[in-house]
Amino acid sequence: MKIGSREFDTANHTYVMGILNVTPDSFSDGGKWNSLDRALKHVEDMLAEGMDIVDIGGESTRPGYDYSMPAQEELERVMPYIEAVRARFEVPISLDTYKSQVAEAGIRAGVDLINDIWGLKWDPQMARTIADCGVACCLMHNRRAADYENFLEDVAADLAETVQLAQKAGIAEDKIILDPGVGFGKTYEQNLEIIHHLESLRVFGYPVLLGTSRKSVVGLTLDLPVTERLEGTLVTTVMGVLKGCAFVRVHDVKENVRAIRMTRAILEERKPL
Numbered sequence: 596m597k598i599g600s601r602e603f604d605t606a607n608h609t610y611v612m613g614i615l616n617v618t619p620d621s622f623s624d625g626g627k628w629n630s631l632d633r634a635l636k637h638v639e640d641m642l643a644e645g646m647d648i649v650d651i652g653g654e655s656t657r658p659g660y661d662y663s664m665p666a667q668e669e670l671e672r673v674m675p676y677i678e679a680v681r682a683r684f685e686v687p688i689s690l691d692t693y694k695s696q697v698a699e700a701g702i703r704a705g706v707d708l709i710n711d712i713w714g715l716k717w718d719p720q721m722a723r724t725i726a727d728c729g730v731a732c733c734l735m736h737n738r739r740a741a742d743y744e745n746f747l748e749d750v751a752a753d754l755a756e757t758v759q760l761a762q763k764a765g766i767a768e769d770k771i772i773l774d775p776g777v778g779f780g781k782t783y784e785q786n787l788e789i790i791h792h793l794e795s796l797r798v799f800g801y802p803v804l805l806g807t808s809r810k811s812v813v814g815l816t817l818d819l820p821v822t823e824r825l826e827g828t829l830v831t832t833v834m835g836v837l838k839g840c841a842f843v844r845v846h847d848v849k850e851n852v853r854a855i856r857m858t859r860a861i862l863e864e865r866k867p868l
Contacts, residue, residue, distance in 0.1 A: 596731065596769050596770065596772075596802060597731075597769070598648065598687045598707050598708050598731045599687035599688070599707030599708075600685075600687075601647075601687055603647070603802075603841070605802035605841035605842075606841075608841070608859075609832075609835060609836045609840055609841060609842065609843060609855050609859070610647040610648065610841060610842050610843075611645060611646050611647050611648075611842070611843055611845060611848055611851055611852055611855070612646070612647065612648040612649070612650050612689060612804065612842050612843065612844040612845070613638075613641040613646035613648070613649050613650065613845065613846075613848045614650050614652070614808065614844060614845065614846050615634060615637060615638060615641075615649055615650065615651045615652070615676065615680075616652050616655075617634060617651065617652065617653050617672055617673060617676050618652065618653060618654060618655045618672070631675060631676065631679055634676055634679075634680075635679055635680070635683060638680055638683075638684060638686070639684075640848075641848045642684065642686060644848040644849035644852060645848060645849065645852035646686065646848045646852075647686075647687070647842075648686065648687045648688070648689050648707075648708065648842070649680060649684075649686050649687075649688055649689065650689040650690075650691050650710055650844060651673055651676050651677055651680065651688060651689065651690055651691065651706075652673070652690075652691030652692070652710075653669045653670075653672035653673035653676075653691075653692070653697075654669050654672075654691075654692070656691075656712055656779075662693075662717075666694045666696040666697050669692065669694065669697050670696070670697055670700055673690065673692075673697070673701065674700065674701070674704060677690065677701055677704045677705060677706060678704050678705070681704065681705035687707040687708060688705060688706050688707050688708070689706070689707070689708040689709070689710045689733065690702075690706040690708070690709055690710065691710045691712070692709065692710070692711070693711050693712055693713040693717040693718060693721065694717075694718055694721070695718045695720035695721045695723075695724040698711075698721060698724050698725065698728075699724050699728070702724075702728045702730055706730065707730055707731060708730060708731040708732060708733060708772075709721075709724075709725050709730060709731075709732045709733070710732075710733040710735075710774075711732060711733065711734055711735065712735045712737055712776070712779060713735070713737050714734040714735050714736060714737060714753070714754070714756075714757035714760075714776075715734060715757055715760040715761060715764075716737075716756070716757065716760070722760045722761055722763070722764035722766060723764045723765075725761075725764070725766050725770075726761075726764040726765040726766045726767075727765075729767070729770070730770065731770045731771075731772065732761070732766060732770060732771060732772065733772040733773075733774050733804050733842075734754075734757045734758075734761065734771060734772065734773055734774065735773075735774035735775075735776045735779065735806075736750050736753055736754050736757070736773075736774065736775055736776035736779070736780070737776050737779040737780050738753065738779075738780030738781075739780060740780065741780055741781050741782045741785060743785070746785050746788060746789075747788065747789070747792055747795055750775065750776075750789065750795075751795065751796075751798070754773060754796070754799065755799075757773075758771070758773075758799060758801075768801075771801045771802075772801060772802045772803070772804050772841070772842065773796055773799060773801045773802070773803050773804070774803070774804045774805070774806060774844075775789045775790075775793065775796055775803070775805070776789075777789060777790060777805070777806060777807045777810060777812060777831075778806075778807070778810040778811060778812060783811070783812060783815050786810075786811075786812040787812060787816075790805075790807065790812070790831055790834055791834075793805065793834070793835065793838035793839070793840060794838045794839060797838075797839055802840075802841035802842065803838075803839065803840045803841060803842070804840065804841065804842035804843070804844060805831065805832070805834075805835040805840045805842070805843050805844070806843070806844035807828055807831040807832075807835075807843075808824075808828050808843075808844060808845040808846045808847070808851075809821050809824040809825075809828060809846055810824075810828075813827035813828055813831070814827075825847055825850060828845065828846075828847065828851070829850060829851060829854045832845065832851050832854050832855060833854055833855075833858050836854075836855055836858040836859065836862070837858065837862075843855070
């Protein structure tokens with residue numbers, strides 16, 4: 596698939612999306628990069644470490660968040676960073692937002708991919724905005740509550756609804772990525788289950804993105820704070836590669852790139868390109 600000006604071989608490789616949170620309250624790195632100079636240096640560092648896409652987010656989606664930030668406030672946060680990254684780097688830019696107003700402005704400023712944690716179901720204009728602009732999108736599974744009759748079947752049904760919204764709006768088939776939504780609308784056990792059965796998402800025929808970096812499923816498993824969840828995250832990344840994920844969304848680029856390369860070398864029985 597093509598994201599921005601870059602072609603991605605999603606059938607044969609796992610790419611790294613690096614996280615750039617420009618929020619004061621994200622669960623892992625809130626406030627760390629909401630200075631333009633520090634943020635640009637972080638992007639530069641992540642690119643040197645092997646990042647393929649940078650994901651810029653201006654609204655925290657930490658557990659318990661009430662999704663109340665006005666679109667204008669979100670725009671005021673993210674636009675300077677989008678414009679600066681686009682001016683300085685060639686990297687494809689993802690914008691982490693579920694609001695069509697923010698998405699449209701970001702796309703005009705150079706965003707190549709919209710990362711919607713509500714899978715087109717929060718803002719009824721989002722699907723049309725993405726379709727009209729012709730950019731790629733990552734559509735995540737999410738629910739307000741972890742209330743399921745048959746977990747894996749219900750997740751698949753929810754994602755089928757998202758895909759239908761995308762198709763109805765005219766989003767091109769080769770512009771869609773699906774995300775199982777680890778940490779969103781799921782219990783601890785359900786998060787483990789969806790990671791274990793990532794291959795179930797591939798029946799849709801779209802590339803899959805896995806986002807587990809430093810999340811509570813790692814912390815609860817290992818009884819570790821957010822600052823000590825690297826090793827657990829790397830295990831989930833390896834699982835993602837084994838299950839055929841095309842993308843992983845991570846905070847620690849260098850270590851995840853190395854884990855992917857080692858896993859690919861074993862699978863392919865040769866040094867990866």
